[in-house]
Amino acid sequence: MPITLPPLPWPLEDPAIAEAARAAIADGSWGQYEGRHGERLRQQIRERWSASHVTLCCSGTMAMELALRGLRVQAGEVILAAYDFPGNFRAVESVGASPVLVDVEPGRYTLNPQHLDAAFSPQTQALIVSHLHGELAPMSQLRQWADAHGVPMVEDVCQSPGAASDGRLAGQWGDVATLSFGGSKLLTAGRGGAVLTSREEVSQRILVYSERGNNAFPLSELQAAVLAPQLDQLDAMNERRRLGIAQLRRLLNERSGPELLLDDSHGAVFRAAWRQPARDEEVARLSAAGAPVGAGFRGFGRRSSRRCRKPVDLSESAIAAESTLLLHHRALLADESYLTILADLMAAR
Ligand SMILES: *Cc1c(COP(=O)(O)O)cnc(C)c1O
Numbered sequence: 472m473p474i475t476l477p478p479l480p481w482p483l484e485d486p487a488i489a490e491a492a493r494a495a496i497a498d499g500s501w502g503q504y505e506g507r508h509g510e511r512l513r514q515q516i517r518e519r520w521s522a523s524h525v526t527l528c529c530s531g532t533m534a535m536e537l538a539l540r541g542l543r544v545q546a547g548e549v550i551l552a553a554y555d556f557p558g559n560f561r562a563v564e565s566v567g568a569s570p571v572l573v574d575v576e577p578g579r580y581t582l583n584p585q586h587l588d589a590a591f592s593p594q595t596q597a598l599i600v601s602h603l604h605g606e607l608a609p610m611s612q613l614r615q616w617a618d619a620h621g622v623p624m625v626e627d628v629c630q631s632p633g634a635a636s637d638g639r640l641a642g643q644w645g646d647v648a649t650l651s652f653g654g655s656k657l658l659t660a661g662r663g664g665a666v667l668t669s670r671e672e673v674s675q676r677i678l679v680y681s682e683r684g685n686n687a688f689p690l691s692e693l694q695a696a697v698l699a700p701q702l703d704q705l706d707a708m709n710e711r712r713r714l715g716i717a718q719l720r721r722l723l724n725e726r727s728g729p730e731l732l733l734d735d736s737h738g739a740v741f742r743a744a745w746r747q748p749a750r751d752e753e754v755a756r757l758s759a760a761g762a763p764v765g766a767g768f769r770g771f772g773r774r775s776s777r778r779c780r781k782p783v784d785l786s787e788s789a790i791a792a793e794s795t796l797l798l799h800h801r802a803l804l805a806d807e808s809y810l811t812i813l814a815d816l817m818a819a820r
Contacts, residue, residue, distance in 0.1 A: 476761035481655070485701075491697050491700050503692050504689075508693070512702070515699060516650070520643055530663065533664060535558060544597050548596060549563040551582070552573055552600075552601065553789075557771075563599070571780045572780070573782075573783055596622075597624070598622050602626075604742050605733025606734055607631065624644065624645040625648070626645025626648040647667065655741075656741065706738075712804060722814035725814075732746065740800055746795055757816060763802050764796055765799070767794075768792060768795075
């Protein structure tokens with residue numbers, strides 16, 4: 472008998488979310504353009520991240536574009552890692568700037584600060600730093616570099632809300648930070664996003680850009696209503712995922728299975744990553760058995776030099792793009808019997 476895993480639900484059934492949706496429908500607030508649900512969510516985000524300004528919007532992808540527009544990036548260059556979410560590259564192009572690619576750190580998914588000097592030019596307008604696959608970028612080093620060069624930093628926290636390093640939350644290092652509330656994310660409303668900043672003028676520019684007689688990139692009141700209880704529960708859920716990872720690690724270790732790459736000390740894990748040769752066949756094998764597994768990002772290293780500048784060697788990003796497998800976080804919330812079957816499956820190759 473081949474091993475198979477039962478399907479796992481995402482999002483989880485949650486009485487607090489069900490009650491929030493029911494209440495929004497009962498009092499008609501679900502149908503309003505603006506109201507107390509959005510205001511409450513903004514307040515929660517402001518408090519948690521100590522950000523003075525929060526703009527809710529339609530997606531994490533749009534949040535990055537709005538962040539760049541808020542920083543008045545209209546031309547010139549934006550530095551980002553060659554292994555990153557594809558929409559970040561597009562956001563740079565959308566505002567009229569050109570991406571400049573740097574490599575990720577060896578064996579990791581986060582931007583290598585050692586490449587920044589080679590990427591910097593008089594054209595540099597911004598730096599995008601993403602926290603990916605359960606790893607946090609080396610933020611104190613990156614912040615130092617950004618300050619020394621007068622380059623504003625946009626921090627992509629779409630995969631890591633609640634994570635912290637060196638005593639600061641992911642999202643508190645950047646001049647601007649972005650969140651996603653997409654259907655697979657740790658905080659989800661199916662769709663949605665947010666831009667966080669403590670710079671008033673950045674937030675003002677985003678408001679002006681979004682205002683077209685009405686907000687053109689909105690998050691709805693109903694979306695905000697179902698997100699509010701999830702923010703209250705975020706730390707507890709991250710703790711559950713941390714325990715799930717520790718358990719899966721132990722089970723994989725006992726079976727000489729693959730080694731998970733993430734550093735789970737800082738708390739928020741969207742997808743647990745590992746690397747294998749013949750990655751696509753392995754994704755197919757695990758998916759066929761019902762595991763919530765997919766391939767990593769494709770990376771930008773092969774994109775035309777007409778579209779982006781590549782001042783440094785990008786081989787670590789290429790390796791990440793070719794060999795990464797990702798396990799969806801819903802598996803980290805599963806019980807031990809599920810994780811045992813999963814570990815058997817992952818180790819059986
Ligand atoms: C999901 C994601 C986004 C974009 O979010 P959407 O809401 O899906 O547009 C951006 N960056 C990273 C790292 C992501 O994982």
